[in-house]
Amino acid sequence: PARSTVVVGTGTGAHPVMIGPDTFTLIAGPCAVESLEQTLEAAEMAKAAGATMLRGGAFKPRAAPRDFQGLGKVGLHILAEVREVTGLPVVTEVIDAADVDLVSGYADMLQVGARNMQNTALLQAVGRARKPVLLKRGIQATVEEWLMAAEYVAQRGNLDIVLCERGIRTFETATATTLDIAAVPIAQRLSHLPVIVDPSHSAGRRDLVLPLSRAAIAVGADGILVDVHPDPEAALCDGPQALAGADVRELASTLRRLVPAS
Numbered sequence: 001p002a003r004s005t006v007v008v009g010t011g012t013g014a015h016p017v018m019i020g021p022d023t024f025t026l027i028a029g030p031c032a033v034e035s036l037e038q039t040l041e042a043a044e045m046a047k048a049a050g051a052t053m054l055r056g057g058a059f060k061p062r063a064a065p066r067d068f069q070g071l072g073k074v075g076l077h078i079l080a081e082v083r084e085v086t087g088l089p090v091v092t093e094v095i096d097a098a099d100v101d102l103v104s105g106y107a108d109m110l111q112v113g114a115r116n117m118q119n120t121a122l123l124q125a126v127g128r129a130r131k132p133v134l135l136k137r138g139i140q141a142t143v144e145e146w147l148m149a150a151e152y153v154a155q156r157g158n159l160d161i162v163l164c165e166r167g168i169r170t171f172e173t174a175t176a177t178t179l180d181i182a183a184v185p186i187a188q189r190l191s192h193l194p195v196i197v198d199p200s201h202s203a204g205r206r207d208l209v210l211p212l213s214r215a216a217i218a219v220g221a222d223g224i225l226v227d228v229h230p231d232p233e234a235a236l237c238d239g240p241q242a243l244a245g246a247d248v249r250e251l252a253s254t255l256r257r258l259v260p261a262s
């Protein structure tokens with residue numbers, strides 16, 4: 001099928017961004033929104049790396065209940081403020097069907113995370129929303145199941161879906177999950193949807209973010225989703241995978257070198 005392009009960021013004052021076959025989109029930002037200052041700084045880092053979209057979690061689905069769960073609505077306000085300053089459209093996760101209207105009021109794109117890929121009520125709720133959806137692959141989901149999750153969204157009328165490969169659980173413990181790089185061209189062949197890669201959450205290790213980003217480019221992904229943080233040591237969420245300083249500059253030069261100008 002002809003590949004689709006999804007447009008993100010119309011109607012919020014942001015600079016709209018295209019995700020699809022004619023371009024390569026870098027989405028970057030902090031794993032979690034922690035404060036206005038931290039999010040602004042991370043957004044400037046993202047821009048310096050060449051990002052045209054900002055990521056940042058306000059609702060964080062954490063493995064342990066005592067871990068930082070995100071700032072919630074305050075985090076959404078911060079993201080909207082940072083969009084106003086930087087012009088970057090914002091993607092942020094929604095973890096509960098009851099919050100879809102709230103999050104849609106702030107975000108340019110709704111993220112459904114790996115843990116919720118088969119939460120059919122949430123999929124249907126984002127399917128009714130008027131914002132594009134970033135659908136991450138569940139860590140135990142086959143490509144077929146991932147595409148069926150996208151069908152749940154599409155069936156409710158929302159066809160603006162971008163798929164994100166973020167690693168699957170295997171016996172390997174050197175990385176948080178194993179990036180299934182073959183899933184990118186497979187999903188592109190089986191559907192018309194753009195497919196991006198999250199090298200940060202798949203590996204859980206900063207030192208692998210650049211190599212996996214290069215792999216994503218080589219295999220024909222439509223973009224990448226990368227964690228950056230002004231002070232990874234102090235990050236409230238997933239600091240070990242966040243890029244900072246020289247790593248951000250290297251990401252920028254890697255993209256300039258490897259991504260054909262569109």
Ligand code: PEP
Nearest residue numbers: 057113114115136166201
């Ligand atoms: C995230 O991108 O913030 C996240 C929690 O990722 P995943 O759902 O892929 O674990």
